[in-house]
Amino acid sequence: MKSKQEHWDEIFSAKQDTELGWYEDDLSQTLNLLNNIAISASSTLFLAGAGTSKLVDELLKTKAKLLVNDISAKALEQLSQRLDTSQCQYLHHDLSQSFDESFAVDVWIDRAVLHFLLTEEQITRYFDNLKNTVKCGGYVLLAEFSSTGATHCAGLTVHRYSTDEMQTRLGDKFELIESKEYVFVNPFQQEMPYIYALFKRTI
Numbered sequence: 001m002k003s004k005q006e007h008w009d010e011i012f013s014a015k016q017d018t019e020l021g022w023y024e025d026d027l028s029q030t031l032n033l034l035n036n037i038a039i040s041a042s043s044t045l046f047l048a049g050a051g052t053s054k055l056v057d058e059l060l061k062t063k064a065k066l067l068v069n070d071i072s073a074k075a076l077e078q079l080s081q082r083l084d085t086s087q088c089q090y091l092h093h094d095l096s097q098s099f100d101e102s103f104a105v106d107v108w109i110d111r112a113v114l115h116f117l118l119t120e121e122q123i124t125r126y127f128d129n130l131k132n133t134v135k136c137g138g139y140v141l142l143a144e145f146s147s148t149g150a151t152h153c154a155g156l157t158v159h160r161y162s163t164d165e166m167q168t169r170l171g172d173k174f175e176l177i178e179s180k181e182y183v184f185v186n187p188f189q190q191e192m193p194y195i196y197a198l199f200k201r202t203i
Contacts, residue, residue, distance in 0.1 A: 004094065008072035011154060017052050021154060021186050022112065027055055029182050030111065030143065033198045036177060037107060037139050039064050046105040046133065048095055049112030051075045052082070059109075060087055067105060069093055069113075095129055096122035104135050111143035111194075115158040123159070127169050138201050140174065142166055146181060146195040153192075163197050174199040 002010075017023050039045070041063035050056055050068045052075055059066055060083070069091040070076050076090045093099065096117050108130055117123050134140055144161040145153070152158060163179045179197040186192055 005071050005073065007154075007156070008070075009074040012052065012072050012074040012078060018187055020051075021188065021190075022051075023187050024053065024055070024184070027058055029180070029184075029196060030055060030109070030141070031058060033141055033178060033180075033196060034107070034109075036198060039107065043106040044104070045107045045109065048108065048110035048114075050079060051112060052078050053112075055109075055111075056083065056088070060085065063087075064106075065089070067091055067103070069095065071095075071113075095126050098125055099129050099132070103133065105133050106135055106138045108134050108138070108140045110141070114142060115144040115153075115161065116156055118157060118159055123169065131171070131173070134201050136201055136203060139177075140170065140199045140201070141196070142199075143182075143194055143196045146193045149193040149195075161195055163195060166195075166197050166199070170199055173201055173203040175202050 039062045043064040044067065045059055045064050046067045047056060048069050050070050056068060056079060066088045068088050071094050073092050076092055080090055095113050114126060117126055130140065145158050147160050147162050149160050167176055177198045177200050182194045182196050184192045184194050
């Protein structure tokens with residue numbers, strides 16, 4: 001049986017970006033929500049499951065420090081070769097496992113990881129990582145398959161989310177700022193319902 005890293009490494013090795021089912025040319029949905037946040041060169045942003053997304057290129061324009069995470073070493077290799085910048089720090093880590101290192105971020109962005117975690121243990125560890133990492137006054141942007149969304153992606157079963165479940169798992173230290181339902185149309189013209197939610201850590 002393949003490991004999770006092997007599964008994703010094979011995908012990134014075999015396909016071009018535009019052949020990936022989650023490839024986004026239009027990043028406005030994510031960027032519009034991030035416009036609610038004052039991001040500057042002194043900010044630290046964490047991008048969960050970055051893959052080879054063009055979102056990294058857009059975030060670089062903020063001049064903030066980027067912590068770019070993925071479980072796929074192949075994806076991080078391709079991304080680092082494309083960007084060739086010291087503004088990014090690359091973290092090869094499975095977010096369903098506890099962090100070995102300690103760091104703090106102003107913004108945690110995830111459009112690619114959380115919905116692939118299925119067991120309660122995996123999901124709890126993910127949220128523990130998030131809560132231990134996001135500063136007071138920091139933000140969390142989660143974009144996951146909605147309760148009416150797809151049940152599978154990239155050959156894997158997914159956990160579908162509502163804003164209420166996100167809030168429950170984040171707890172009362174996080175306040176919902178804005179949420180939107182969004183139908184993402186993938187490169188194969190398939191409609192994929194998502195829920196986008198922006199939270200602020202208040203305590």
